[in-house]
Amino acid sequence: MILKKLFNKRNHKNPLIISGPCSIESPNQLEVTVSQLVDQGIEIIRGGVWKPRTRPGSFEGLGSIALPWIQEIKSKYPVKFTIEVASAEHVEEALKYDIDIFWIGARSTVNPFTVQEIADSLKGTGKPVMIKNPVNADLSLWMGAVERFQKAGITDLAVIHRGFSNFRDTIHRNSPLWQIPIEFRTHFPEIMMINDPSHISGKRELVPLIAQKALDLNFDGLMIESHIDPDNAWSDAQQQLTPAALKKMLSELKTRKVKF
Ligand code: PEP
Ligand code: MN
Secondary structure, X not given: OHHHHHHHHOEOOEOEEEEEOOEOOOHHHHHXXXXXXXXXXXXXXXXXXXXXXXXXXXXXXXXXXXXXXXXHHHHXXXXXXXXXXXXXXXXXXXXXXXXXXXXXXXXXXXXXXXHHHHHHHHOOOOOOEEEEOOOOOOHHHHHHHHHHHHHOOOOOEEXXXXXXXXXXXXXXXXXXXXXXXXXXXXXXXXXXXXXXXXXXXXOHHHHHHHHHXXXXXXXXXXXXXXXXXXXXXXXXXXXXXXXXXXXXXXXXXXXXXXXX
């Protein structure tokens, strides 16, 4: 029960921090990033292996080739590792390696058949799962995805608020619509709520503001993309922070005075 345990350990001054690159690009990029994140006390690393992209032609992840690199990293550093899975085949491949936590991306949460297929493939494995909100502002669809995992007996769950897409350009890459995660919590108070300021903001200057807002609203954790050379990242270049910038941002986030 990795996520449930982390949820119990959390308090308002101690949000769970997950960080790592949008995409895993090479063994060296992964190792340098992880070593710098470990130096600042990060214990859960994210890294994209399969990347469902909105339009063809963008980098869609290195795929299975990156899985042994993760295993190698885990033998050298005291970290847990989370990756996105978007199909039962991804789960089957990933289960051959020591991956600690899986997450369901916003483009998968919209599809009940995909969610069901992933839930069925994880049944009985004991693996924890984090479920991002769907790309569209549909609370029921998000709740339904959680229920599909629960019905499959997977109860070590967290959810990730990554914002909602827009037709028009807005300040945010994905509008936060904070009322949706807040209402979600009233239905599932036992599930840890993590905020993803990287995909909401879409640009690194805005990441701290969104992260601060999430903490002010008593979110339980933050998942923040970090990259050793953000401008040259293979995906989401504009929104990734260097590990040093992440450290600075985390040190500047303010916690509330009120104790819960
Ligand atoms: C990601 O986490 O890199 C990602 C693609 O996220 P989302 O599913 O929120 O778009
Ligand atoms: Mn990304």
